[in-house]
Amino acid sequence: MASRVFRSSLGLASRLRPAASFVPCQTRAFAASSRNMSAPFYSFEPEGPTVKTDIPGPRAKAAIAELDQVFDTRSLNMLVDYQKSSGNYIADPDGNVLLDVYAQIASIPIGYNNPTLLKAARSDDMINGLINRPALGNFPPEDWASVLKTGILKVAPKGLDQVFTAMAGSDANETAYKAAFMWRRQQDRGGHHVEFTEEELASSMRNEAPGASQSLSILSFKTGFHGRLFGSLSTTRSKPIHKLDIPAFDWPQATFPLLKYPLEEHAAENAAAEQAALQEVEHLLTTYRVPPCAVIVEPIQSEGGDNHASAAFFRGLREVTRKHNVLLIVDEVQTGVGATGRFWAHEHWDLPHPPDMVTFSKKAQTAGYYFGNPELRPNKPYRQFNTWMGDPARALLFRAIIQEIERLDLVANTARVGDYLYGKLEALAKQYPGQFDNLRGKGMGTFIAFDNPRRDEFLLRAKKFGVNIGGSGQSAVRLRPMLIFQEKHADLLVEALEKIVKSF
Ligand SMILES: Cc1ncc(COP(=O)(O)O)c(C=O)c1O
Numbered sequence: 295m296a297s298r299v300f301r302s303s304l305g306l307a308s309r310l311r312p313a314a315s316f317v318p319c320q321t322r323a324f325a326a327s328s329r330n331m332s333a334p335f336y337s338f339e340p341e342g343p344t345v346k347t348d349i350p351g352p353r354a355k356a357a358i359a360e361l362d363q364v365f366d367t368r369s370l371n372m373l374v375d376y377q378k379s380s381g382n383y384i385a386d387p388d389g390n391v392l393l394d395v396y397a398q399i400a401s402i403p404i405g406y407n408n409p410t411l412l413k414a415a416r417s418d419d420m421i422n423g424l425i426n427r428p429a430l431g432n433f434p435p436e437d438w439a440s441v442l443k444t445g446i447l448k449v450a451p452k453g454l455d456q457v458f459t460a461m462a463g464s465d466a467n468e469t470a471y472k473a474a475f476m477w478r479r480q481q482d483r484g485g486h487h488v489e490f491t492e493e494e495l496a497s498s499m500r501n502e503a504p505g506a507s508q509s510l511s512i513l514s515f516k517t518g519f520h521g522r523l524f525g526s527l528s529t530t531r532s533k534p535i536h537k538l539d540i541p542a543f544d545w546p547q548a549t550f551p552l553l554k555y556p557l558e559e560h561a562a563e564n565a566a567a568e569q570a571a572l573q574e575v576e577h578l579l580t581t582y583r584v585p586p587c588a589v590i591v592e593p594i595q596s597e598g599g600d601n602h603a604s605a606a607f608f609r610g611l612r613e614v615t616r617k618h619n620v621l622l623i624v625d626e627v628q629t630g631v632g633a634t635g636r637f638w639a640h641e642h643w644d645l646p647h648p649p650d651m652v653t654f655s656k657k658a659q660t661a662g663y664y665f666g667n668p669e670l671r672p673n674k675p676y677r678q679f680n681t682w683m684g685d686p687a688r689a690l691l692f693r694a695i696i697q698e699i700e701r702l703d704l705v706a707n708t709a710r711v712g713d714y715l716y717g718k719l720e721a722l723a724k725q726y727p728g729q730f731d732n733l734r735g736k737g738m739g740t741f742i743a744f745d746n747p748r749r750d751e752f753l754l755r756a757k758k759f760g761v762n763i764g765g766s767g768q769s770a771v772r773l774r775p776m777l778i779f780q781e782k783h784a785d786l787l788v789e790a791l792e793k794i795v796k797s798f
Contacts (some may be wrong), residue, residue: 332711335702335778336409339381342786343760344391351388371396372762379406382776382783384762392757393786396764400596400628400774403657403695404704414694423687430459430683431676441686445693446660449631451638453648454664456671459684463627463655464521467590469678470651470663471512471525474621476672478587479507481619486673511543513578513586513620515550517767519597520590520625529590532598532767546582548575550595551603555732568607572614579618588621588650593639594735596628599767600743602734605643612645621650623663631657632699632777635709635739642738657777659695660688704777705739712739715773715784719744722792729795740779745769752794759790759797 350358354373361367372392378385382405384394394402404411414420428435435441446457458473460466480486490505498505514520514529521527522536528543530536551567554560579586591611595601615622629639631654636642640649648666655661662684665671672678699705716736723730728747735742746752749769756763766772775783 332780343393345760347388349757353387381405392762394762395773395775396762397774397776401656402776404698405776405778410698420690429681431679441689450664451652454666457662457664459662462661464523464526466653466661466663467520468523468525470623470653473670474588475510477670486669511545511584511586513546513589516547517595517598544584546578572610576614588623589615590623592625593629600770600772608643623651624649625653627655630654632705632708633739634741659691708739708777714781718788726795740775743770743772746771755794759793761790
């Protein structure tokens with residue numbers, strides 16, 4: 295199996311060097327073939343994967359051994375040649391090129407070496423942002439308002455017109471939690487402008503109440519994932535390995551309604567599970583020994599097994615949080631920026647009132663949380679602050695990503711290709727019973743997953759058949775293609791998936 299060549303070799307991609315070799319297609323002008331329904335977005339991608347050696351091959355093995363002397367390689371998935379990677383394809387040092395539907399843990403939005411991003415990276419604005427990195431809270435650049443309005447805030451979820459910028463997903467969640475705690479304690483004090491007492495000031499320095507609140511919590515869901523920093527880790531419930539040995543807060547967890555598939559055959563049972571979960575949330579909000587001031591939830595539990603819930607469940611969650619004056623934080627770190635066929639996954643829910651905060655990172659390449667209520671801005675400066683508070687260079691990159699998403703209508707593309715891919719996977723699931731179990735993500739763009747009884751081996755074999763795929767939870771194969779994933783890529787993926795299950 296070591297040397298299997300698909301369709302074409304790396305060819306163009308191996309010759310890729312910055313600038314002149316990238317020719318963005320004038321996409322819509324291309325005639326669609328009978329097989330592939332849409333014209334290619336870019337001309338620089340290879341026609342398909344190439345597998346020349348085992349992965350890792352000899353060059354990668356040598357480089358990994360060298361790396362291991364100075365850096366822990368036990369979590370290494372594959373060693374990458376980023377210069378030779380292009381679009382949907384990831385290359386390695388041995389000349390293997392894989393169709394990448396894992397995309398750096400769902401964080402590459404518009405492909406490796408995207409020409410539009412290369413152009414943005416070479417701009418004077420980007421160079422200025424990179425080499426004169428500002429401490430944003432103290433010394434924001436003169437055009438920071440404009441960078442935000444034309445970028446991060448241009449795609450702000452409905453009803454949320456402000457942003458706190460951060461460095462990564464965990465950081466975005468933690469700062470959102472801090473905003474929630476400060477908001478609630480100011481309410482308890484009697485309003486935004488009420489001063490702290492001497493006792494609060496002094497006790498905070500001893501890590502004691504009343505200054506350091508011991509009586510507020512964040513409610514999260516079982517099997518949810520919200521990051522690995524101290525505060526965010528207390529809300530993460532996906533795997534013990536993330537949490538072992540780290541001091542944790544006494545915060546409550548509610549059951550996430552683990553739905554049964556196919557949904558049509560379990561409608562009543564699933565609705566009952568969702569109702570029970572909402573009741574449990576309400577019970578915890580009203581009785582937990584450390585009262586929650588916020589609930590955090592992922593639109594799709596992305597690390598914990600690709601667990602979905604219905605729009606009705608999330609509307610119920612919005613209702614119950616409002617009823618108890620508890621904030622709703624929607625963690626869109628993995629679901630955001632187009633992958634579900636809407637820019638934000640929570641747009642699928644048709645909420646009568648927006649979430650209080652929406653956190654983002656990954657495909658945005660920058661991070662932070664959106665909010666609307668001015669009282670979520672702390673009542674004093676420096677309560678929510680750090681040196682960088684985000685990064686203008688990354689904000690500029692997100693702006694360029696947004697422009698490209700708009701230019702190529704990539705959210706609509708993802709919705710359409712997702713439906714196409716889902717249809718093909720449904721057919722595969724029928725053909726190979728037990729191999730594509732609990733297929734989920736219908737109508738959710740390319741955010742699709744299924745369970746396989748030999749999941750880990752499945753993911754390993756995928757590379758031999760030319761695709762790089764990730765897993766989530768105990769047994770899920772999760773698909774996280776980029777937004778430039780098209781029908782022809784879906785065809786290649788489905789072919790490879792069939793070969794994998796046939797090889798068992
Ligand atoms: C839903 C969700 N929230 C938060 C995080 C943490 O983000 P980061 O790893 O950037 O800190 C992740 C990362 O996978 C995530 O999937």
